[in-house]
Amino acid sequence: MSKSLLIISRQAPWSGPGAREALDIVLAGGAFDLPIGLLFMDDGVFQLAPHQDAKAVQQKDLSANLQALELFGxxxxxxxxxxxxxxxxxxxxxxxxxxxxxxxxxIDRYDQVVTL
Structure with missing residues (x-):
């Protein structure tokens, strides 16, 4: 049986690669049917804010990744x-x-916890 994994995303979407990396890990885990969860904390909750203009801060838009979570299970x-x-x-x-x-x-529900 696969070990479960919780990713804790604490970085704002425009503060560096951490937010994108957290989403990439979760999407990859979902693609392989890994029991995986995602928790947004601290500035990471800004990833959930609607109507972000990633181009204004010269970053890639993460909204498509967030919308894909459900598609990846x-x-x-x-x-x-x-x-x-x-x-x-x-x-x-x-x-x-x-x-x-x-x-x-x-946090206690998961076998492994990674914070980015």
Whole structure:
């Protein structure tokens, strides 16, 4: 049986390669039917903000990657409620918001956890 993997994405989509790498790992895991989850925390929740203009900051748009999660069988997508609230973001329907205890329980569910 495959070990499960949780990716925690903490970088804003425009702050460097970490956000894209996190999504690439999750999509690859989904393509190989790996039990995988994705948690957005800290500035990583900015990846969930609608209507981003990646060209304005000379970056590649990650919205297509986010939309592809479901196509790759990735259903476990979460966002830190505290991080969303701090940044004035509304939880998107594509990510289940979790508070502190929920995040701890989520992390305990997975065999491996990688933070980017």
């Amino acid at each position: 990735v259903e476990d997508v979460f966002a830190c409620r505290h991080s969303l609230d701090e940044r004035g973001l509304v939880p998107p329907s594509s990510a289940q918001p979790l508070s502190g205890e929920g995040i701890s329980t989520l």
